[in-house]
Amino acid sequence: xxxxxxxxxxxxxxxxxxxxxxxxxxxxxxxxxxxxxxxxxxxxxxxxxxxxxxxxxxxxxxxxxxxxxxxxxxxxxxxxxxxxxxxxxxxxxxxxxxxxxxxxxxxxxxxxxxxxxxxxxxxxxxxxxxxxxxxxxx
Numbered sequence: 001x002x003x004x005x006x007x008x009x010x011x012x013x014x015x016x017x018x019x020x021x022x023x024x025x026x027x028x029x030x031x032x033x034x035x036x037x038x039x040x041x042x043x044x045x046x047x048x049x050x051x052x053x054x055x056x057x058x059x060x061x062x063x064x065x066x067x068x069x070x071x072x073x074x075x076x077x078x079x080x081x082x083x084x085x086x087x088x089x090x091x092x093x094x095x096x097x098x099x100x101x102x103x104x105x106x107x108x109x110x111x112x113x114x115x116x117x118x119x120x121x122x123x124x125x126x127x128x129x130x131x132x133x134x135x136x137x138x
Contacts, residue, residue: 003057007057015065023058024128027120067080
């Protein structure tokens with residue numbers, strides 16, 4: 001949680017300076033977690049926990065700022081609700097798949113994690129192209 005707190009502060013400041021582009025750092029961080037965390041080397045496991053915490057801090061703080069910037073004020077409550085519902089369902093689905101893969105194939109788990117981050121990047125590019133450089137509504 002310490003890593004999450006520090007990353008939230010840093011990513012919030014970055015978001016204020018460069019907008020949505022600042023969220024791109026979360027993708028490689030998240031993709032790196034299985035390669036660090038699912039080893040037998042204690043130092044790498046600790047590094048994986050720190051990287052996971054940092055990615056979580058970015059997700060938990062800066063993504064919500066992006067929702068506020070992308071959704072008109074009159075629809076912001078609905079925007080947060082939709083975002084949180086999709087985020088929660090995606091988290092549930094991803095965690096279920098990762099849990100199943102954990103007992104079957106750590107390689108498959110790593111491939112799934114990297115694949116989902118690539119899919120997130122592909123989905124994010126159109127939003128990024130239409131967003132302002134700084135955190136302000138479109």
